Amino acid sequence: xxxxxxxxxxxxxxxxxxxxxxxxxANLADMAAALPGPRLRPHVKAHKTTALxxxxxxxxxxxxxxxxxxxxxxxxxxxxxxDLLLANEVLDASRLGPLVEAGARIxxxxxxxxxxxxxxxxxxxxxxxxxxxxxxxxxIAPERAGWLAERARASGVEVRGVMGYEGHLMMVPDPAxxxxxxxxxxxxxxxxxADVGGDVVxxxxxxxxxxxxxxxxVQAGSYALMDTAYTAAGLPFRQALxxxxxxxxxxxxxxxxxxxxxxxxxxxxxxxxxGNPAVPGASVWFxxxxxxxxxxxxxxxxxxxxxxxxxxVDPTIALHERMHLVRGxxxxxxxxxxxxxx
Amino acid sequence: xxxxxxxxxxxxxxxxxxxxxxxxxANLADMAAALPGPRLRPHVKAHKTTALxxxxxxxxxxxxxxxxxxxxxxxxxxxxxxDLLLANEVLDASRLGPLVEAGARIxxxxxxxxxxxxxxxxxxxxxxxxxxxxxxxxxIAPERAGWLAERARASGVEVRGVMGYEGHLMMVPDPAxxxxxxxxxxxxxxxxxADVGGDVVxxxxxxxxxxxxxxxxVQAGSYALMDTAYTAAGLPFRQALxxxxxxxxxxxxxxxxxxxxxxxxxxxxxxxxxGNPAVPGASVWFxxxxxxxxxxxxxxxxxxxxxxxxxxVDPTIALHERMHLVRGxxxxxxxxxxxxxx
Numbered sequence: 001x002x003x004x005x006x007x008x009x010x011x012x013x014x015x016x017x018x019x020x021x022x023x024x025x026a027n028l029a030d031m032a033a034a035l036p037g038p039r040l041r042p043h044v045k046a047h048k049t050t051a052l053x054x055x056x057x058x059x060x061x062x063x064x065x066x067x068x069x070x071x072x073x074x075x076x077x078x079x080x081x082x083d084l085l086l087a088n089e090v091l092d093a094s095r096l097g098p099l100v101e102a103g104a105r106i107x108x109x110x111x112x113x114x115x116x117x118x119x120x121x122x123x124x125x126x127x128x129x130x131x132x133x134x135x136x137x138x139x140i141a142p143e144r145a146g147w148l149a150e151r152a153r154a155s156g157v158e159v160r161g162v163m164g165y166e167g168h169l170m171m172v173p174d175p176a177x178x179x180x181x182x183x184x185x186x187x188x189x190x191x192x193x194a195d196v197g198g199d200v201v202x203x204x205x206x207x208x209x210x211x212x213x214x215x216x217x218v219q220a221g222s223y224a225l226m227d228t229a230y231t232a233a234g235l236p237f238r239q240a241l242x243x244x245x246x247x248x249x250x251x252x253x254x255x256x257x258x259x260x261x262x263x264x265x266x267x268x269x270x271x272x273x274x275g276n277p278a279v280p281g282a283s284v285w286f287x288x289x290x291x292x293x294x295x296x297x298x299x300x301x302x303x304x305x306x307x308x309x310x311x312x313v314d315p316t317i318a319l320h321e322r323m324h325l326v327r328g329x330x331x332x333x334x335x336x337x338x339x340x341x342x
Numbered sequence: 343x344x345x346x347x348x349x350x351x352x353x354x355x356x357x358x359x360x361x362x363x364x365x366x367x368a369n370l371a372d373m374a375a376a377l378p379g380p381r382l383r384p385h386v387k388a389h390k391t392t393a394l395x396x397x398x399x400x401x402x403x404x405x406x407x408x409x410x411x412x413x414x415x416x417x418x419x420x421x422x423x424x425d426l427l428l429a430n431e432v433l434d435a436s437r438l439g440p441l442v443e444a445g446a447r448i449x450x451x452x453x454x455x456x457x458x459x460x461x462x463x464x465x466x467x468x469x470x471x472x473x474x475x476x477x478x479x480x481x482i483a484p485e486r487a488g489w490l491a492e493r494a495r496a497s498g499v500e501v502r503g504v505m506g507y508e509g510h511l512m513m514v515p516d517p518a519x520x521x522x523x524x525x526x527x528x529x530x531x532x533x534x535x536a537d538v539g540g541d542v543v544x545x546x547x548x549x550x551x552x553x554x555x556x557x558x559x560v561q562a563g564s565y566a567l568m569d570t571a572y573t574a575a576g577l578p579f580r581q582a583l584x585x586x587x588x589x590x591x592x593x594x595x596x597x598x599x600x601x602x603x604x605x606x607x608x609x610x611x612x613x614x615x616x617g618n619p620a621v622p623g624a625s626v627w628f629x630x631x632x633x634x635x636x637x638x639x640x641x642x643x644x645x646x647x648x649x650x651x652x653x654x655v656d657p658t659i660a661l662h663e664r665m666h667l668v669r670g671x672x673x674x675x676x677x678x679x680x681x682x683x684x
Contacts, residue, residue, distance in 0.1 A: 013434065015684060045631055067632045088632060089590040090606075091645050092355065111591055114644040136602050136627065137635050138591040167630065248431040249453055249480040260478050262431075267657040273614040273629065285478065287615065288509065289387055289656050290409045290430060293479050302456040303433050314631050315609040319660065321683050341663050342357060342611075 007331040009324075010305070014246040015269040017316075017323040018307070021332060023240035024224060024325070030236065031223050032059040035209060039217060041065050041085060041202060046221030046314050048339035049323065050078035056224070065202075065219045069095050074339040076104045083107075085128065085202065087163060087219060089115040089138050097123020107160055107200075111140040116152055126158045128200060131192040133164035133185035142188045146195025161200030164189035165219065170207030171233050179211040186214035206230055206237070227313040229274045241323075242307040243269055243277070243316070245292065247300045261300045265308045266290040271315025278309040349673040351666075352647070356588040357611040359658075359665040360649070363674060365582035366566060366667070372578065373565050374401040377551060381559060383407045383427060383544060388563030388656050390681035391665065392420035398566070407544075407561040411437050416681040418446045425449075427470065427544065429505055429561060431457040431480050439465020449502055449542075453482040458494055468500040470542060473534040475506035475527035484530045488537025503540030506531035507561065512549030513575050521553040528556035548572055548579070569655040571616045583665075584649040585611055585619070585658070587634065589642045603642045607650045608632040613657025620651040 009018070031040060037060040044053050045067035053064060053075065063083035066072045072084050073095060081104035086096070089111055100106050100123055109130040110116040119127055129149050132139030140148055149159045166185040172178040186203070193201050204218035207230065212218060222230050225241035245263035253259040263279075266289050270277050276284045283296035292308060300306065310316040317323070318340055325333040351360070373382060379402040386395050387409035395406060395417065405425035408414045414426050415437060423446035428438070431453055442448050442465055451472040452458040461469055471490050474481030482490055491501045508527040514520035528545070535543050546560035549572065554560060564572050567583035587605035595601040605621075608631050612619050618626045625638035634650060642648065652658035659665070660682055667675040 013684060088606075089604075089644075091588050091590060112644050115590065132593065136593070137604055137630060137633055141593075141596075246433050248433060248457065251474065251478070251483075254483075262480055264430075264432075267613060267615050267654070268660040271609060271614070272657070273609050288479060291479055302431075302454050312609070315614070318610040342355060 009244065009326055009329050009331060012244060012324060012331065014244050014305070015265045016244045017320045018242050018244050019225060019323050019325045020238075020240045020242070021325045021327045023238035027224050027226065027237045027240060028055060028059055031209070031220065032061070035218055036060060038063060041217045041219055042224070043067070043087070043205070043219045043221030044071050044075065044339060046317070047225060048317055048337050049335050050074055050080060050338055051335035052224065053080055054078065063217070065221070068342055069093070070342050071339045072096060072106060073099065081105065085109070085163070087130075087165070087202070089130065091115065091118045093119050093122025093124050095122070100125055109138070109163055110148065110152065111138050112148075113151060116148065116155060120155045120157060124157065126160050127152050128160050128163045128202060129192065129196050131162050131164040131189055133166055133188045133203070135165060135168040137167070139164060142192040145192035149196040159196060159198050161198030161202070162189055162193045162196050163200070163202035164192070165203055165205065166208060166212070167205065170205050171229065172207075173233065175211070175234065178208060182208050182212050183214070186212065190214060206235060207233055222313050225313050227274070227316070228278050228309050228311045239309060241313055241316070242309055245306045245308055247302055247304045247306060250300060250302050252299065258295050259299050260285060260293055260295040263292045263294070263306050263308065264290060265292045269316070269319055270308070270310055271312040271319070273315060274311035277311055279306055280309070351586065351668055351671050351673060354586060354666060354673065356586050356647070357607045358586045359662045360584050360586050361567060361665050361667045362580075362582045362584070363667045363669045365580035369566050369568065369579045369582060370397060370401055373551070373562065374403070377560055378402060380405060383559040383561055384566070385409070385429070385547070385561045385563030386413050386417065386681060388659070389567060390659055390679050391677050392416055392422060392680055393677035394566065395422055396420065405559070407563070410684055411435070412684050413681045414438060414448060415441065423447065427451070427505070429472070429507070429544070431472065433457065433460045435461050435464025435466050437464075442467055451480070451505055452490065452494065453480050454490075455493060458490065458497060462497045462499060466499065468502050469494050470502050470505045470544060471534065471538050473504050473506040473531055475508055475530045475545070477507060477510040479509070481506060484534040487534035491538040501538060501540050503542030503544070504531060504535045504538050505542070505544035506534070507545055507547065508550060508554070509547065512547050513571060514549075515575065517553070517576065520550065524550050524554050525556070528554060532556060548577060549575055564655050567655050569616070569658070570620050570651050570653045581651060583655055583658070584651055587648045587650055589644055589646045589648060592642060592644050594641065600637050601641050602627060602635055602637040605634045605636070605648050605650065606632060607634045611658070611661055612650070612652055613654040613661070615657060616653035619653055621648055622651070
């Protein structure tokens with residue numbers, strides 16, 4: 001988008017999503033080495049950006065995981081519809097059938113007769129049976145997976161296999177404990193797979209990508225950009241995403257009262273379900289709609305720029321229209337976050 | 343937008359923001375009775391929707407409060423630029439000057455020499471001095487407000503008065519305590535005003551609209567649509583905003599294990615800084631990116647619709663592209679949330 005017009009970070013209006021290009025490329029390369037080609041089915045919900053997905057595809061990961069119909073539509077429109085898994089149940093698949101007709105390969109997760117019927121009615125031709133492996137969310141009970149696969153085949157759709165997401169284990173602090181519990185979950189998934197059949201056993205995420213050796217493909221997404229929650233879980237990927245802010249107000253210490261500064265990075269620029277973001281070298285006090293109040297460290301001046309590290313990458317990105325790829329002070333490219341909404 | 347094409351709530355794709363038209367209109371009428379005309383300067387950050395602001399203007403509130411330059415631009419574009427207060431400090435006001443040139447009235451909050459210089463450089467002609475009345479965020483110390491006003495006048499801009507937001511008191515549970523502490527804050531603001539001069543003393547919010555009798559205008563915004571946090575604070579306004587979801591998965595109780603259901607209203611559809619949303623008659627377990635898991639009550643079926651009550655209205659709306667005005671099962675109109683982003 002910005003070819004020929006090199007810009008500097010200092011010229012960006014704030015708040016602005018920044019991607020450290022070197023860290024991002026290192027994350028992609030490290031993951032591609034660990035899970036080459038189709039062993040990784042990157043989840044686009046983490047970044048909602050087709051330009052970023054194209055980088056993942058260029059490294060050999062040509063199948064993608066989506067969480068919404070909008071994400072599937074956008075990936076197809078971007079020419080990335082070779083093998084898309086909507087890893088989520090929907091009751092209205094009517095926007096998917098025309099994409100399949102036009103040549104996209106779209107597989108939809110089903111965990112009930114109703115979601116199977118919706119997929120069939122919408123013109124979807126391939127499904128995975130979504131299996132509950134311990135996270136109380138979507139997924140049919142393992143022992144009923146074979147029954148649903150039979151219903152699906154009787155409905156005339158292809159059953160490609162199973163998926164089961166051990167999302168409740170992603171942040172388990174001790175890796176050995178995380179691995180042991182992942183194995184238990186995957187035993188449930190493999191038992192279901194024995195009843196269901198098909199080539200695909202899909203699951204896993206950034207927190208279990210290295211230890212989930214039972215699935216045929218891992219659905220990791222956060223690894224590309226990272227956040228403070230996953231960093232705290234001890235993963236080897238680098239924090240590539242920050243939100244650039246400007247200090248709009250600063251109050252000096254007075255007597256015993258500490259000073260503080262306010263940056264223009266607030267609740268509308270940050271996913272907050274994992275708590276406050278971090279500001280390196282400072283202590284975050286609280287966030288308001290358009291403000292982040294922080295203290296500690298060397299007091300910044302009004303006009304200074306700060307890099308804010310989000311606690312949860314996915315909902316943070318969903319609040320932004322674009323992300324800027326930077327190396328040092330140079331903005332090398334700008335990508336639209338084009339898969340937002342529903 | 344939907345004139346002549348009456349739709350039903352059942353036909354909406356989910357998740358979808360719904361506004362109960364009767365509750366919304368009652369909230370606007372009640373507030374207009376309490377704070378008529380210019381006594382209220384509605385804050386658009388709460389709803390980010392010019393069509394909604396036009397309803398507030400139609401009731402006599404023709405001056406508005408904004409939190410971002412984008413909000414100011416959008417309000418001017420919508421013909422609502424009669425008297426806009428950017429109640430926030432900015433270091434880049436360059437997009438505001440052209441709007442002023444074109445006839446919009448725009449007043450900007452300043453609390454430092456730097457933000458004053460930015461306003462002047464950007465072509466802004468009127469400012470308010472933002473005073474810290476106890477919330478550790480923006481605002482100059484009350485005793486220095488007069489000094490900044492003097493600097494502003496020396497820079498050639500008009501000083502319209504002061505603003506000071508007692509945001510830390512909005513959720514104080516006991517109204518008497520909230521009122522007492524509001525009085526203390528406003529004493530600071532009035533002292534600053536005595537030094538600054540001008541006609542405007544701006545402050546307050548939905549939590550203190552009835553008790554802040556010291557300001558000349560109240561900056562309330564949340565009252566129009568409400569959320570569970572403000573409802574819990576005992577305010578008389580009605581919950582007009584819900585997020586409509588579809589149950590995409592349901593797991594029946596098994597033995598001693600309770601059942602649960604999953605709706606398609608997750609972290610990307612909900613501001614989470616005030617905690618989980620509420621589902622009437624049910625118990626919310628947790629939210630994921632695109633999912634809300636809840637239990638209790640009579641177990642819903644896959645395909646059922648649920649109304650989710652957000653805990654914080656402002657960041658919830660910032661995640662949605664549009665809101666639908668409904669009465670019962672009828673969708674009467676759809677408004678674009680057109681002031682999002684920066």
